[in-house]
Amino acid sequence: MSSSNSQKEILTLIRDVSTEKSQGERRVVNLKRQIEELQSELESVNAELEDAKRLKECTEQDLKGCEVELAMNESSIQTLEGRIALLQGEVSTIGSDLEALKVSEDICFVAGGFRFMCMLIKCLCFEIAWTCWFINLCEHAFRMKNGLCDDFIGKMFDLNAMIRKFHQSVDSASYEAFSSKAVLQNVHTENAHTKQVEEGKKDLERELAQIISDTEKMEHEFLLEQNLHKQVRSSP
Template structure:
């Protein structure tokens, strides 16, 4: 009786142990299955992360290349900016020099205007004086011809008068030649000064109109000689 009870209790204990063992096996199998699934998921996630890492590395390389290109362009711009600043300084210095030259040329032009005006007036005054001398010479010639026409009273007086007239005529002709030479020289000087003035006034049309007005006035005054 007791043996049967022991056998029954042993059987029950063995059955409990088997159940526990089977339960442990089932739990292990379930955990193993879950672990395998987790490993698969982790492997998949690892592959995804590797792909993302590769893409990120490619983008990083592109960004590095863009950065290097931008830095090179920036250095080029800095060099170009420095060259432009140097060119600007050179141009500013050149402009300053040109402004000084323009001011100097303006002063010379004003001086030439004054000299040209004085020379023109002097030339016109000489022409007026010459016109008086020519008229005086013409009057003297007229008187000489009148003396020749009425001076036949005596041969002696005629010869004396002829000698005096010849001497007077030669003296007047010499004076006229000297005056004409002087006039030619002065006219040459005047034309030279006028040419210099015209060269200085090439770029100033307003000054040209003023010169044309002066030339017209001069022609009016010279027209009185005829």
């Protein structure tokens, strides 16, 4: 009787040990699974941390770039302000010169000088055109028959007469331009001289309008730079 009881106790003990062993193995498996999950979460958190670090570095670099761009914009604004002030000074100076030229007698001499320069330019253009025409005539002459040479020579004489007449007109215009100051002081009521004065006035007015247009353009660029500067400062 006692031996059978002891065998039962041994069997019971073996079953208990086996049960505890299987339960322990299951707990070990569960713990391993939890460890793997925690490691996976740790890797994910580390990856997010690295992304956050890279984002921080990029943000810092962007911030430095914005600071550099802001400094450059401030320098550009100062430069534009200086240029606008300079253009405004030039506008004031030209406006004063325009008012002075409206009542000055010397503008007639300036207009005569303009006429002389125009005549010189026309003379140069005429000489160039004459040279081209002469070359074409020479080429044509070499292609002509002997019976047409007299016609070519006649054309050359006519051309020389035209050139002499043109040079005489240039000399006359030169004399008129350089002597117009003394003459025009007593003939301000002549329509031709009045027209010259008006042309000089219109030239100055066109120059003034161009400078005003440049000033408005610079002011527009300055306003754009100011708006960009404000946007950069107001951005987070």
